[in-house]
Amino acid sequence: MARTKGTWGTVREVPRKGSGRWQASYVHGGIWGVERGVRFTAPQIFETRGDAYAWLDREHRLVDRDDWTPPGERIRQARAEIEQDEYLRKIADMMPTVAEYGDRYCRRHNLSPVTADKYRGLLRLYINAEPTSKTRRGGTRGRPLVKVGIGHIRVTELTRAHVRQWWAGLPLVQKEASCKQAYNLLRAIMNYALDDELVAINPVRLRDARDAQANKESDMDPLPVDVLFAVADAMPERFRLGVLMGGVMAMRSGEVRALQRQDFNLDGEIPTAKVERAVKQYNNITSLGRLKTARRGIATRTLPIPAVLVDDVKAHLRDHAQLGRNGLLFWRTQDGEPVKSADWLKAFKRACQSVATQMELEAECRRRQTGEPESDESQRIRDLLVGNGGYIFHGTRVTGLTWAYRLSSGNLRAVQAIAGHTSPKMALRYQRAEIDYLAAVADNVSKMIESGTRR
Secondary structure, three states: OOOOOOOOOOEEOOOOOOOOOOOEEEHHHHHHHHEEEEEEEEOOOOOOHHHHHHHHHHHHHHHOOOOOOHHOOOOOOOHHHHHHHHHHHHHHHOHHHHHHHHEEEEHHOOOHHHHHHHHHHHHHHOOOOOOOOOOOOOEOOOEEOOOOOOOOOEEEHOOOOHHHHHHHHHOOOOOOOHHHHHHHHHHHHHHHHHHOOOOOOOOOOHHHHHHHHOHHHHOOOOHHHHHHHHHHHHHHHHHHHHHHHHHOOOHHHHHOOOOEEEEEOOOOOOOOOEEEEEEEEEEEEEEEEEOOHHHOOOOOOEOOOHHHHHHHHHHHHHOOOOOOOOOOEEOOOOOOOOHHHHHHHHHHHHHHHHHHHHHHHHHHHHHHOOOOOOOOHHHHHHHHHHHHOOOHHHHHHHHHHHHHHHHHHHHHHHHHHOOOOOOOOHHHHHOOHHHHHHHHHHHHHHHHHHHHHOO
């Protein structure tokens, strides 16, 4: 044994001649003169005497701070913590990544094939940042559309910082609607993880993303009556009725293209059209399927046909519809299948362009004859038809539902029944308050004030 005066504990050379290694120990506990303390020896051998005394100093400080526990117990606790960390690391490695968990989300049985295919495309291109397979607006074939993908991150490790960095790298200028759809999908995936108790909070919460537009129809104004009918007249004759079904009866594009002869009842007191199917496109295959609202309890709806359209419907059934009860009203001449969405939209945009061009020619002719410039309203309508990529067919549904809301004096139940919406909130999303309607409201307010003042 070797102890230096004033030191705490004992340091001795390992009892083997010439070893050059040292042991350290100290006595702790007990009561002076009553009970002997317990000697605690360092669990390791030290290469130098200084290292041994350094260990004693650390132990002494623990005793002074009242943080001391037996060295052996501390070693066992440290090993337990290491084992716990290793266990947690293995558990973390077993957790799915955002890409894996998102793929599982897209394979849910209650998703239609079309919706699942759309989700997988958003997951692959926008969330996982995989290279696109073809050149498209905002992207080049063989390159990713986004700057930073988050598909490789484990669901349990995804943070708001990750989401914020991912959102900043999306092509918002070129593809704002698709980016918002990808954000909504990511949020839905993480809500699914929240329900599975994989995470305690959903990190997909960005104010900038909430303000982005998910769909172009969110700011699509309704068409005036004369413009809607002008666009319908500019369509190919066999598609003309479809524009009126969308604009007057507020039907979706897929619902219009899925109409069959058997859906119409023109002999009763109230002529009606039954909406119970829609055109679906999956893997470049076009087919008829259930309505998108069928999963929420609205599998069919029956709409009264306005009298102004009855003759048009009869003429179309006579001249353009396929034969037989299951005959389609709108079909492809080459194979008799339902019209594809892209072909339908191409014809519709061509009709919008034609109407806008005609309006411009008429305005120019009027200017030459009278000297009057084109009105602001005419310019607004032309810009609505062809500006910002052009008017889309779903805008005719906005037109029909806006008219329905106004003419029903704001009866949301009626609007929901016409549109097939599952909530009043969804019905209100289609309402527009353009300047001419606001002017009419202001005029009514003015008349009310004048009437009260006179009294």
